[in-house]
Structure formats: C-alpha cells, structure tokens
Amino acid sequence: xxxxxxxxxxxxxxxxxxxxxxxxxxxxxxxxxxxFLGLNGVQGxxxxxxxxxxxxxxxxxxxxxxxxxxxxxxxxxxxxxQVALAQANPTNPLLQHRGQPSTHDLAxxxxxxxxxxxxxxxxxxxxxxxxxxxxxDRVPEFRWPVVNKEGQPKVKVVIFxxxxxxxxxxxxxxxxxxxxxxxxxxxxxxxxxxxxxxxxEDVQAxxxxxxxxxxxxxxxxxxxxxxxxxxxxxxxxxxxxxxxxKATKGTGMTEEQVNHFVDGYYPSYExxxxxxxxxxxxxxxxxxxxxxxxxxxxxxxxxxxxxxxxEVIQI
Numbered sequence: 167x168x169x170x171x172x173x174x175x176x177x178x179x180x181x182x183x184x185x186x187x188x189x190x191x192x193x194x195x196x197x198x199x200x201x202f203l204g205l206n207g208v209q210g211x212x213x214x215x216x217x218x219x220x221x222x223x224x225x226x227x228x229x230x231x232x233x234x235x236x237x238x239x240x241x242x243x244x245x246x247x248q249v250a251l252a253q254a255n256p257t258n259p260l261l262q263h264r265g266q267p268s269t270h271d272l273a274x275x276x277x278x279x280x281x282x283x284x285x286x287x288x289x290x291x292x293x294x295x296x297x298x299x300x301x302x303d304r305v306p307e308f309r310w311p312v313v314n315k316e317g318q319p320k321v322k323v324v325i326f327x328x329x330x331x332x333x334x335x336x337x338x339x340x341x342x343x344x345x346x347x348x349x350x351x352x353x354x355x356x357x358x359x360x361x362x363x364x365x366x367e368d369v370q371a372x373x374x375x376x377x378x379x380x381x382x383x384x385x386x387x388x389x390x391x392x393x394x395x396x397x398x399x400x401x402x403x404x405x406x407x408x409x410x411x412k413a414t415k416g417t418g419m420t421e422e423q424v425n426h427f428v429d430g431y432y433p434s435y436e437x438x439x440x441x442x443x444x445x446x447x448x449x450x451x452x453x454x455x456x457x458x459x460x461x462x463x464x465x466x467x468x469x470x471x472x473x474x475x476x477e478v479i480q481i
Contacts, residue, residue, distance in 0.1 A: 173212065173467055174219040176478050177390055180465045181220070182229075184388040185323070198322070200282055202385055205327035206442060207392030208435065209428065210403025212473045213327050216392070224323055234282060234313045234321040238328025240293045241270045241278075245303035258368040264302055265431050267330060268375035272382075279385055285320045288313050296415040300423070326382070329431065332389050332446040332464075333438040335376040344437060345369055358398060360432035369433055376438070389446050389464045397435050399471055404428050445481040 185201055192198040203220075207213040217235055224231045242264045243251065251269065255261040261268060274291060281288040289310040297303035313321050336344065345366050352362035361369065394400065405424050412418035419427060441450075447460035461481070468477035 171212070171215050171219045172475050173216045173392065173469075174223060176467060176475065177216065177220060177465065178223055180390070180480065181224075181388065184463065185231075188387055200285065200320075200322055200324050201387050202279075202283075202324045202326060204331045204383070204386040204389040204446075205325060205392075206331045206333075206389065207327075207329065208394055208397065208400040208403070209329050209431070210400060210407045211392045211394060211469060213329075213392060216390075217325055217327050220325060231323050232319045232321045233323045233325065234288075234290065235325045235327070236278065236282075236290060237293075238270065238275075238326070238331055239295070240291045241272075241275045242293050242302060242304065243269055243271050245298050245301060247271070248301070255371070257365075258371055259364060260368050260372055260430055260433065263427065263430060265329075265427070266372045266375070266434060267333070267379055268372060270379075272378050275382055279382060282314070282321060282324050283385070285314055287315050288321075296411065296417050299417065300419045326386070330376075330379070330434060330438070332383055332386070332391065332442055333376060333379065333434065334383065334441050334446060334450075335373050335380070336437060336441070338370075341370065341373050341437070342366065348436065359436050360429050361436040364433055369437070372434060373437070383446060386446075387463070391442055391446075391464060391466045393439070393443065393466055393468045395468060395470050395476065397432075397439065400432070400435070401425060401428050402471075403473075448481070 181203060188201050189198050205213055205217060207216075221233050221235055223229070224233045242248065248264055248269060252262045260266045263269075278288060278291065289307060289312050292305035292310050293302060294305050295302045345361060348357065348359055348362035350362075351357040351359070404427070405421060408418050408424045443466065445460065445464050447463050449460065464481040466477075466479040466481060467475050468479070470476050
C-alpha cells in the first residue's frame with residue numbers, strides 16, 4: 167500500500183516558524199548554526215515519506231535551504247557488534263537483534279551530530295537492513311555520502327528520524343510500577359502488550375541505555391511526533407514494510423519473524439510513548455537540561471490505521 171503524504175502540510179508551517187525563532191535567537195546572522203529537527207514515529211507510520219517530502223520542499227524555492235537527513239536506523243551497531251551484544255546478554259530477548267536503545271552506536275551518532283553542528287565535512291552513516299538475511303549490517307564507510315564538502319553550501323537543517331527519537335528514560339520507581347501493572351494485566355488475561363512478558367531487569371537495561379540518548383535529544387531544536395491512535399497498528403504497518411523490502415531486495419523476514427521483531431520493540435512503546443506525548447522537552451526530574459522556552463517546540467500528529475492525520479497538537 168502506497169503511503170500518501172498528508173503530514174507535511176502541518177509540518178512545514180511549524181518548521182518554518184521554529185526556523186524563524188532559531189534565526190532570531192542567533193541574531194539573524196549568516197553564522198546561525200544548523201537547525202536540528204527530530205522526527206519520531208512507530209515503524210511503518212510514514213516517517214520515510216514525510217522526511218522525503220520535507221527534504222524536497224525545504225530545498226526548493228522559496229526556501230532554498232540545504233538539508234541533510236540522518237536516520238537512527240543508520241546508526242545501528244555493526245552486525246559483528248550486535249552479535250557480541252546479544253551474546254553478552256543471552257537472557258535478555260530485547261537485545262537479541264537490532265532495535266532497542268543500546269543497539270545503536272552512540273559514539274558515532276554524537277560524532278556525526280557534532281560535525282554537522284560545526285558545519286564540517288560529514289560522512290552520513292548508512293545501514294543495509296537486508297544484509298545477513300534481514301539481520302542487517304552497516305554499509306562500508308567509503309560508501310557513505312558526504313555533506314558540507316569544500317565548495318558545497320553548508321547544511322542548515324538536519325532531519326533526524328527514528329522510531330525512538332525523543333524517547334526519555336523513566337525513573338526507576340515509575341519504570342517498576344509500569345512493569346508491575348503490565349504483569350498484573352497479563353495475569354488477568356486481558357493484555358495485548360509485550361512489557362508484561364519480559365523480566366524487569368531486561369526492561370531496566372534498555373531504560374538505563376536510553377539515558378545516554380538524552381545527549382542527542384537535548385541537541386534537537388524541534389520535534390515532530392507521528393503518533394498512532396492504537397500502537398498495535400505497528401504490527402500490520404511493519405508487515406507492509408517488509409513485503410515492500412522483499413519485493414525490492416528479493417530478501418527479508420517472514421511474517422512470523424516480523425511479528426517477533428516488533429515484539430522486541432513493543433515494550434518501549436508501552437514505556438516511553440506517554441512521556442513523548444507529554445512533550446520531550448518538558449522539564450521533569452529527568453530532563454534537567456530542558457530550557458525555559460520548551461513550549462511550542464513539538465508537533466504531535468495522531469494518525470489512524472490508514473496513517474491519515476486525525477489530530478494535530480502543538481506541545
């Protein structure tokens with residue numbers, strides 16, 4: 167099923183207004199640093215289509231901005247490092263394949279962010295999800311595209327997209343109470359989630375890893391969140407994605423493998439979506455680096471099963 171973009175009509179005005187504020191804050195000078203936009207959405211919600219539309223629109227007249235896109239998916243560990251991580255945590259099902267916080271190369275991410283912020287020549291990492299029968303691997307560095315090369319215009323907008331971009335870790339007490347509530351629901355027999363099926367220490371390992379991701383979230387100037395009316399839509403959306411991947415690449419996961427794959431992500435949707443809905447930049451005990459001007463920096467688009475926008479909320 168082709169995904170028709172109905173989201174950029176809300177995102178473009180929001181983004182232009184945030185860009186105007188960003189320039190004003192830096193004195194409207196030529197030395198205004200790049201603007202970092204985060205884009206969050208569950209797998210298959212239409213992030214890729216939206217990124218493509220934003221990229222083309224911002225680069226075209228009348229805006230004529232130089233834009234770079236960076237995907238969290240392109241920052242996964244190498245296949246060898248992912249295998250090593252899985253072997254080091256053999257009893258944690260959440261770390262057996264790419265996906266959760268701790269399966270990304272944060273040192274690489276921070277290096278790329280810093281290089282883009284400094285307007286230095288920057289190689290944008292690439293990842294091949296079809297490698298190793300769908301387990302994936304990083305593309306060799308010599309094949310990564312380079313932006314900000316000498317003689318090129320400097321990148322002024324960076325779009326950073328990913329399924330957990332903007333997620334904030336929970337404090338230990340909240341984490342445990344959410345997990346216990348999920349376990350109680352599972353035992354009562356009316357539970358459709360995955361959080362209640364995993365051990366607390368496995369969830370805690372992911373939450374602890376997510377704390378380091380704040381170093382990226384804190385560098386974002388604005389965030390767009392494609393939210394789903396029902397988080398379980400992710401299962402059918404991800405199946406559609408995999409069918410497309412198999413059609414184009416000739417290889418990919420089976421339906422059962424895809425469901426198992428999404429199961430590995432789902433506890434994090436249950437744990438961290440609520441804080442994102444409340445605002446990734448909203449000051450809390452965990453988000454001490456949030457600034458006083460946090461309001462207005464996040465746009466939430468709530469979509470239905472067909473990925474059509476039903477609600478638009480600026481936070």
